[in-house]
Amino acid sequence: MVRRKKRSIWGSLIIIVLFALFYNIILGLALIACLIGIGYWWFKKKYLIRVSTINELMNLSPSEFERAIATLLTDLGYRDVKVTGGAGDLGRDITCRDMNGRTVMVQCKRYSRNHPVGSPEIQIFIGMLITEYKADRGIYVTTSYLTQPAMKLAHKHGIEVWDRDRLAD
Structure with missing residues (x-):
């Protein structure tokens, strides 16, 4: 007969x-x-903040609009995305790094369709991009459009433009 082991x-x-x-x-x-x-x-x-239509973007406050663009940048693969906008942001609403590690400065303007972005605003952005922040790339985001001279200036200096049509896509 097998004995059972005593449990301790x-x-x-x-x-x-x-x-x-x-x-x-x-x-x-x-x-x-x-x-x-x-x-x-x-x-x-x-x-x-994620939105799916341009009308939803237009209904956001300026700070919410900046956060929505920051979320979009994150979704597109940009890293170290930081919202820096607000009063006195000196033309920089968002900073981040692209997929190649380059520093990107983003300016966000939530304008109505009837308020196009002109050359002076692009000139200020380019100046701050180069002199103040020394960023490698710039992205200008607007819910409106750029005037033709502003668009030419942006392309001449390698500024990526996300206008109303691009945001709607």
Whole structure:
């Protein structure tokens, strides 16, 4: 006849004692994990703005418009996307890096269709891009259009233009 091995109560007792001793730590770690999850959800809800039509873009406040463009840049693969706009932003609403690691400066203008962007605004953007920020690339985003001279100037200096038509795509 085969004898059964006697079970030791010590293994179970050690587990129960350890759990009792470290219960607060385990509970604290679970609480921290929950708070991190809630914080991430809140961050995405507050800072990531996705829109699907030009009319939705037009209904955003200027700061929400900048965040929507920052979200679009992130979705397109740009890295280190930071919204820097606001009063006194000196022509820079968003900074980021493209897929090749080059520094990109973005200017966002939420204008009505009847308010085209003129050459003076592009001149200011180019000047700040080159002298103040020394960025490798520039993107000018507007919910309107550029005048013909402004468009020529932007292309001459390698500024990528995202106008109303491009945003609608």
